Amino acid sequence: MSALGDTSTSGRIDVRKTYKLYIGGAFPRSESGRSYRVTSSKGAFLANASLASRKDARDAVIAARKAFGGWSARTAYNRGQVVYRIAELLEGRRAQFVEEVQLSEGLSKSKATDAVSVAVDRLVWYAGWADKIAQVLGTSNPIAGPYFNFSVPEPTGVVAVVAPEDSSLLGLVSVVAPAIVTGNTVVVVTSYSRPLPAITLSEVLATSDVPGGVVNLLTGSAAEIAPWLASHMDVNALDLAGVQDPELSAALEGEAAENLKRVRRPGGSDWKADPGIDAMTSFLEIKTVWHPIGI
Amino acid sequence: METGQDVEGEPATSATSAMFDYAPAPESRSIVDIASSYGLFVNGEFVDPTGGKSFKTINPATEEVLAEVSEASEEDVDRAVKSARVAYTRVWSKMSGRERSKYLYRIARILQERSRELAVLESLDNGKPIRESRDVDVPLVAAYFFYYAGWADKLEYAGFGTGTPQPLGVAAQVIPWNFPLLMLSWKIAPALAAGNTVVLKPAETTSLTALLFAEICQQADLPPGVVNIVTGAGATGRTLVSHGDVDKVAFTGSTDVGRQIAKSVAGTSKKVTLELGGKAANIVFDDAPIDQAVEGVVNGIFFNQGHVCCAGSRLLVQESLADDFLARLKRRMATLRVGDPLDKNTDIGAINSSEQLAKIRELSGVGEAEGAGRWAPPCDLPDKGFWFPPTIFTGVTAAHRIAREEIFGPVLSVISFRTPAEAVEKANNTPFGLSAGVWTDKGSRILWMANQLRAGVVWANTFNKFDPTSPFGGYKESGYGREGGRHGLEAYVR
Numbered sequence: 001m002s003a004l005g006d007t008s009t010s011g012r013i014d015v016r017k018t019y020k021l022y023i024g025g026a027f028p029r030s031e032s033g034r035s036y037r038v039t040s041s042k043g044a045f046l047a048n049a050s051l052a053s054r055k056d057a058r059d060a061v062i063a064a065r066k067a068f069g070g071w072s073a074r075t076a077y078n079r080g081q082v083v084y085r086i087a088e089l090l091e092g093r094r095a096q097f098v099e100e101v102q103l104s105e106g107l108s109k110s111k112a113t114d115a116v117s118v119a120v121d122r123l124v125w126y127a128g129w130a131d132k133i134a135q136v137l138g139t140s141n142p143i144a145g146p147y148f149n150f151s152v153p154e155p156t157g158v159v160a161v162v163a164p165e166d167s168s169l170l171g172l173v174s175v176v177a178p179a180i181v182t183g184n185t186v187v188v189v190t191s192y193s194r195p196l197p198a199i200t201l202s203e204v205l206a207t208s209d210v211p212g213g214v215v216n217l218l219t220g221s222a223a224e225i226a227p228w229l230a231s232h233m234d235v236n237a238l239d240l241a242g243v244q245d246p247e248l249s250a251a252l253e254g255e256a257a258e259n260l261k262r263v264r265r266p267g268g269s270d271w272k273a274d275p276g277i278d279a280m281t282s283f284l285e286i287k288t289v290w291h292p293i294g295i
Numbered sequence: 296m297e298t299g300q301d302v303e304g305e306p307a308t309s310a311t312s313a314m315f316d317y318a319p320a321p322e323s324r325s326i327v328d329i330a331s332s333y334g335l336f337v338n339g340e341f342v343d344p345t346g347g348k349s350f351k352t353i354n355p356a357t358e359e360v361l362a363e364v365s366e367a368s369e370e371d372v373d374r375a376v377k378s379a380r381v382a383y384t385r386v387w388s389k390m391s392g393r394e395r396s397k398y399l400y401r402i403a404r405i406l407q408e409r410s411r412e413l414a415v416l417e418s419l420d421n422g423k424p425i426r427e428s429r430d431v432d433v434p435l436v437a438a439y440f441f442y443y444a445g446w447a448d449k450l451e452y453a454g455f456g457t458g459t460p461q462p463l464g465v466a467a468q469v470i471p472w473n474f475p476l477l478m479l480s481w482k483i484a485p486a487l488a489a490g491n492t493v494v495l496k497p498a499e500t501t502s503l504t505a506l507l508f509a510e511i512c513q514q515a516d517l518p519p520g521v522v523n524i525v526t527g528a529g530a531t532g533r534t535l536v537s538h539g540d541v542d543k544v545a546f547t548g549s550t551d552v553g554r555q556i557a558k559s560v561a562g563t564s565k566k567v568t569l570e571l572g573g574k575a576a577n578i579v580f581d582d583a584p585i586d587q588a589v590e591g592v593v594n595g596i597f598f599n600q601g602h603v604c605c606a607g608s609r610l611l612v613q614e615s616l617a618d619d620f621l622a623r624l625k626r627r628m629a630t631l632r633v634g635d636p637l638d639k640n641t642d643i644g645a646i647n648s649s650e651q652l653a654k655i656r657e658l659s660g661v662g663e664a665e666g667a668g669r670w671a672p673p674c675d676l677p678d679k680g681f682w683f684p685p686t687i688f689t690g691v692t693a694a695h696r697i698a699r700e701e702i703f704g705p706v707l708s709v710i711s712f713r714t715p716a717e718a719v720e721k722a723n724n725t726p727f728g729l730s731a732g733v734w735t736d737k738g739s740r741i742l743w744m745a746n747q748l749r750a751g752v753v754w755a756n757t758f759n760k761f762d763p764t765s766p767f768g769g770y771k772e773s774g775y776g777r778e779g780g781r782h783g784l785e786a787y788v789r
Contacts, residue, residue, distance in 0.1 A: 136454060141764040141780055144438065147757065151766050151782065236771065250562025257557030259726065260550070260569065260772045276456050286777050288766050289745045291755045 019049045019195070021056055021219060022202030024063030025212015030220075031055045038195060041106025049195045052220035054228045057187065060216035061232055064158045064185040067213030072155045072183035080130030082209045083181050087123035089204045090173075094120075097169055097197055104168045104194035118272055119170040126177035126280075133182060133280055146293040153284040155183030156262055157236030160229035162222045162252075164242040167271045168194035172201065174271050175241045178279035180214055187216045187235070189226055191242065195219040223248055230255035237262040237283050317632075320639040322425045327416045329503065332363035335371055335526060336509035338378035339519025345370045350528070352502055355422035356636050356645040356680040364502045367525035372494070372534045375523040379465040379492040380540055382520025387492050388462055392448035399444030399487060401515040406437040409511065413504055417476055418636040420503040422645030422681070423599050425637050435761055436480040439779075442763035443484035446784055450489065453781055453788075460788035462490030463566055464542030469532045469556075470505075471548045472498035472647050473602035473703075478547050479505055481767075481778045483522060489787035491543065492521045496535050498548075499528040500648050533559070541565060543787065547604070550701075550727070550772050568776025568786045570604065570768055572701040573729030575750065576722035577607030577758060580715075581616040583734035587756065589623045592707070595732055595758040597631060597685050600643055601705040602651070604773075605730035607758055609698060610687075611718050614711045621689065621709065628685050629672035643705060646681040655683050655704035662688045662697035667708070693724055701727070715740060719747040728770030732758045751777070 019038075020027040029035075032053035038046045050056075071079070090097065094116055102112035134153055141149040159179045164171030168191045179186050190198035202217045218225060222243060230238055230252040238256045243249040243266050256263050264282040332349065334341035346368035351360045367375070387395070406413065413436070414429040423432070451459040466486045470478035475497055486493050497505035509524045525531060529552075536544045537559045544567045546556050553571040560567050577595045579588045595607025612620050636644035646652040663669050667688040676682040683704055691698050691708040698708050712718040722731055731750040733741055741755045751769045754760060761767065766782040768774060776786045 137782075139766075139781055141762070141766070143760075143762045143765060145760075145762070147760065147762075149762070149765050151780065156770075246562065253561035254558045257554050257561060260553065260557060260571070260774060262775050263561075265564070278456070285751060285770050286766050286768070286782050287745070287751060287753065287770075288780075289753045289755060290757055290760055290765070291741065292757050 019047050019199045019219070021050050021052055022205065022217040023056065023060045024216065025206060040103040046103060046196060049199065049219045052218035052225055054225065056218055057225045057228045060187040060218060061158060061234055063213035063216055064187050065234055067211055068157055068185045071185055071211060071214045076131035076134065079181055079183060080127045083123060083130065083177060084127035085208045086204060086210065087120050087127060089208050090123060091120050093200065093204060096200060100196045100200060101169050104196055105166070115170045119173040122170070122173050123177050126181045129280060130181050137281065137284065148291045148293055149288065151286050151288040153182065154287050156283045156285055157184060158234065159184045159186045159237040159239060159283050160235045161186050161188040161239040162226050162242040163188050163190050163198065164269065164271065165191045165193065165244060166269065169197035169201065170271045172198055174275055175239055175279065176215060179239065179283050182280050182284055184283050185214045187229060188218065189222045190217055190219050192221050226252055227255060231258060233259050235261060239264045240266050317640045321635060322415055322637045322639060324415055324419060324637060326412050327419070329362050333365060333506045335365050335367050335375070336506065336524040337375045338523070339513065344368060350499065352420060352500060354419050355647050356677070358679050361420060362503065364526045367527040367531045369534050372525055372531060372538060375494045375525050376465060376538050376540050378520040379494050379523050382518060383464055383492040386518045387521050388490050392450060395487065395490065396444045396447035398515060398517050399440055399447060399484065402511060403437050403440035403444055405511045405514055406440060410437065413476060413507060415637065416507060417504050418644070421472065421475055421501050422636050422647050424641040424644040425639055426641065427599060432474060432477045436476050439480040439484045439763040443488040447488040450788065453784055455785055455788060460489065463787060463789055464491060465540060466491045466493045466543040466545060466787065467535045467538060467541040468493055468495040468545045469536060469548065470495065470497055472501040473599060475501035476504040476508065479508060482545050485783050486787050487521065489784060491787050494523045494525060494535060496525050496527060496532050502526040545786065553774055569774035570778060571772065571774035572727055573604045573606065573769065573773050574609060574699065574701055574725045574727045575605055575607045575730040575732065576609045576611045577732035578611040578718050578722060578734065578744065579613065579616065579620060580735035580740065581613040582736045584736060585620065585623065588734040589627050591732065591734060591758045592624060593627055596707040597643055597705050598759050600646055602647060602703055603759065605752060605759065607732050608702060608707060610707055610709045611712050611721055612709065614713050617711045624687070625670065625672070631685050633674050633682065633684060634677060643685060646683050646704065649681055651703065652681040652683060655702055655706060658697055658700060658702045659686060659706055662695065665695050667691045667695055667697060693721065699725065715744065719744065723749045726772040729773035730754065
């Protein structure tokens with residue numbers, strides 16, 4: 001490897017990493033056997049990443065569905081701690097992430113450091129939402145009659161996410177954290193041209209307390225894989241954050257209509273800005289429960 | 296409890312003998328003046344459709360023609376949207392929330408004042424029993440306007456993140472025929488409160504109360520163009536929701552049409568809420584208060600002839616209770632009065648249209664063909680009009696079409712279960728997720744079930760209750776977004 005990790009001066013041959021997918025808590029290669037060349041922003045070879053296929057996307061949906069029951073049933077307190085733990089581990093690997101972000105995005109070291117810092121802080125911010133979002137979105141409803149009535153948010157289910165193409169770590173964290181902290185599970189198509197921070201994030205996730213299947217990361221082409229996710233009948237929602245082509249975005253939204261997926265359309269690209277709560281509320285359902293009051 | 300024994304074996308016959316004879320008690324229809332024809336309500340006035348086309352609306356209980364209703368053309372829809380845009384830009388979005396709220400309060404009051412007229416007209420045009428239009432639909436309509444009126448000047452306190460919520464602009468709203476005026480109120484009240492203007496298309500078979508509502512807007516001196524009503528069928532609705540100058544689409548109706556709408560808005564910036572079909576499980580445990588549960592199941596599926604998206608159309612009854620429960624249910628069904636919607640004693644009115652009746656008949660036929668046991672109490676149906684007796688199917692499995700598809704009529708599929716976990720699995724085994732019912736005396740089980748059921752509304756020891764403060768809407772293919780309550784407001788702001 002030419003640039004990444006090649007910091008030794010001793011002439012030692014370094015041990016290169018194989019970059020794989022992250023599905024159901026495991027690191028498989030693409031079942032298709034395909035890979036693609038990942039370069040730095042300057043065009044230097046960085047790695048061969050797995051090129052995920054339709055079958056990989058389907059496997060990832062199965063893993064996400066399987067994980068949904070357990071993850072959504074965790075207490076909000078517990079989910080908050082698990083997401084906070086991701087922040088802790090990401091912090092511990094700052095140097096590696098800074099280097100990868102720097103190479104992938106062509107940023108100066110200080111700008112890459114800043115992006116990683118904001119990503120860690122964003123995880124901390126979302127972690128804290130786990131046990132507060134229900135209090136902000138939930139209501140007790142004053143029915144005109146003898147009924148006790150309350151509304152609570154619940155996770156939508158399996159969310160397919162097209163991660164931002166440019167912001168390889170901060171953008172990714174900013175779409176994954178809000179979806180999972182509320183109890184959803186995700187299948188993410190990572191940045192095609194800048195997948196390395198996502199792959200390293202999968203190593204963080206694997207060693208954190210996030211159960212396998214809650215986050216599934218597919219390196220590959222959104223134009224190739226996302227249509228299969230958008231039309232998958234066991235996917236409940238679609239985040240188009242990283243889709244830059246308006247035609248692809250419209251086509252994916254159209255596919256998603258088949259089973260009435262909740263669709264979050266592409267938004268702004270300023271990932272440092274205050275994210276608001278929209279990324280969470282887009283993938284929450286409101287459940288209202290009634291019961292009579294009587295003796 | 297002993298009566299349950301009496302009816303075992305031959306519930307229908309013994310139950311029929313318990314039916315009281317009531318003299319007819321019809322509500323007078325003279326309170327309503329129905330014009331022979333209606334224009335479109337655009338920019339505060341009734342105008343003739345540009346294409347000059349119209350269609351007849353009939354009383355489904357008699358097949359008598361009530362009026363000619365205009366069919367809005369593409370040009371008419373465009374004019375209505377333009378009128379809404381102008382009213383939005385020049386008047387409504389500039390008006391303070393406090394002033395907007397006073398218009399909505401005015402409308403709520405006029406709805407109350409003219410409630411009897413509205414109820415009779417609704418029953419005439421829709422076929423629903425006057426008891427329901429008078430006691431449920433119309434009071435709720437006024438309540439929704441009253442509730443959202445109060446939000447108009449309090450939007451910044453609604454808790455939708457930081458900053459004052461802003462209206463979206465022009466809302467295109469398409470509503471169904473099962474609760475014509477109530478669905479109108481669910482759409483128009485929150486839209487106007489948040490500062491949007493609207494173009495609403497009522498269902499083609501039930502336009503009349505929406506047109507009477509237009510007159511109420513005139514009486515309230517609502518600024519022209521804030522509310523526009525365009526009548527017509529599916530083509531008019533498609534034209535409206537796909538119009539390039541609408542910012543918001545709100546639809547209540549079938550999942551198929553909802554899908555088409557979701558496809559048609561793909562790639563636009565239109566905000567969408569869809570309230571679609573359902574196949575709700577009404578789950579009765581063996582410790583339930585049985586007589587109340589029987590009433591709840593009857594109300595769940597036979598209210599409004601079963602023309603209810605959240606109807607409890609699948610009865611899941613615990614196996615140990617099934618025989619006793621079914622016997623009681625049949626006995627109760629035999630006392631339901633099917634007939635003249637304007638008769639105050641009527642429980643089940645007319646099916647809204649011949650098309651809907653054909654669909655109910657077809658799916659019921661499929662139920663029989665697939666091997667489910669069909670039962671309906673003996674009941675005399677009027678010669679004219681569209682009628683279907685309250686019907687249950689027993690021995691239904693998850694594979695049967697009547698267990699999977701929305702029938703939208705007075706037809707109940709009965710399925711049994713043994714354990715709570717099995718009940719949950721069966722209840723959730725549907726692409727829909729609008730509502731569910733749970734009947735049990737055990738508090739912890741109610742809350743556990745409420746947690747497990749993937750549905751937007753869970754009625755525990757009650758069913759089919761509605762209130763303006765209570766959010767309503769579905770999971771999965773029952774649509775997205777909520778109507779009612781603080782959450783319903785969110786659909787109309789950004």
